[in-house]
Amino acid sequence: MSELGLILFHTTSAAMRAEKILKKAGQTVKLIPTPRELSSDCGIALRFEWEMAERVRALLNEARVEIAGIHRLK
């Protein structure tokens, strides 16, 4: 199984925006509850395939979506 990453956000609205942008760009993403140990800023985080991390960052940066962090899931 491929490794997964997780994007954290300040607000749910940004999570929704990111999901839409990444899905449109063909990324495999899923909204999941934010693991408690990572952050409590926003209850929803976006899971993605870690090997696409650079592309994902670039896409969100280009669309000026503010994120609270990107983590590699273990």
Added chain:
Amino acid sequence: MIYLDNAATSYPKPPEVIRAMVEFFEQAGGSPGRSAHRLSVAAARIVYDTREAIAQLFNAPDPLRVILTPSATYAINMALRGLLRSGDKVVTTSMEHNAVMRPLRALEREGVQVTVVPCASDGSLEPTDVAKAMTADVKLVVINHASNVTGTLLPVTEIASIVHRFGALLLVDSAQTAGVVPIDMQAMGIDLLAFTGHKGLMGPTGTGGLIISDKVDVSEFDPLVRGGTGSLSESEEQPDFLPDKYESGTPNGVGIAGLGAGVRFVLSRGIDEIRAHETKLIQTLIDGLSEIPKVTVYGTRDATRSVAVMSWTVSNKRVSDVGMRLDEEFGILCRVGLHCAPAAHKTIGTFPEGTVRFSTGVFTTLEDIHATIKAVKQVVRS
């Protein structure tokens, strides 16, 4: 029945608006942005999609700067109360609705200096008169985009450039123009745009919003209400990021679903087509009523300079009697009186008696207009 009260609330609503609201309850009934289960996420997606459609319609810089509120009134109060402090100066016009006037009069008692620029008796405003009222210490200028009494459009772009020359911010009340007149926030220089969802945007009551451009320093802009946002839950302080800073409490998910469908209806029909349709109808109505003896039509009487809202009176007849006869004898629904805008009625010379107001909508037909002119003739005659 002929519904000519679209300036109060649009009726009927497009079927897709009603469908979106039913679907929200059936398929996405969760609390948007609060939990991460599928129903909450489905609701959050719908709320986000509405933000995006609104941002597209008004060319807002970022969907996350679209703050959803229960009404335009709430949005205007939020902007005025959030930005103005005792000692600040604010400039407005004599054609404003009480959604602007009442919060300003309350702020005035708290030490805010309010200047009201007079409009002409047809509701129009000379940009040079705004320039005369401006000084370097004016913080905010608040104007309606079109009057809810006469329909008269104000020259927003020209006023914006004056306001910005003095380093102030421009707040525009688009209650009568959103969805019926093209609005490009960035091209027009609107710093804060208050809109309602239940008029030209074809959504349900209980929806509206404030779009905050990136020219506004939100660290200097307090929220009206503080509370749960679904974010930053470990803190007892309000978040400072958008839209959460200004959206406390569970949002009106079902209403926002309807609003989103309404905005998409407007986008797909096209603002220019809606505007052309309404301009034709209201000009026909203005011309038809202007020809009737004893009838006075207020405003510019030029549909290209107004939205599809017109006010009129009959000499020696009370507006309340006219309104009742139109409803009971002809099934024509309109609004009579002062329309929550005493300042505007003083400006056009119809205070305190008020006027009869007709306002068409996207579903009004030319036959409706001809039938209305005929009915008014009969009411005036007897």
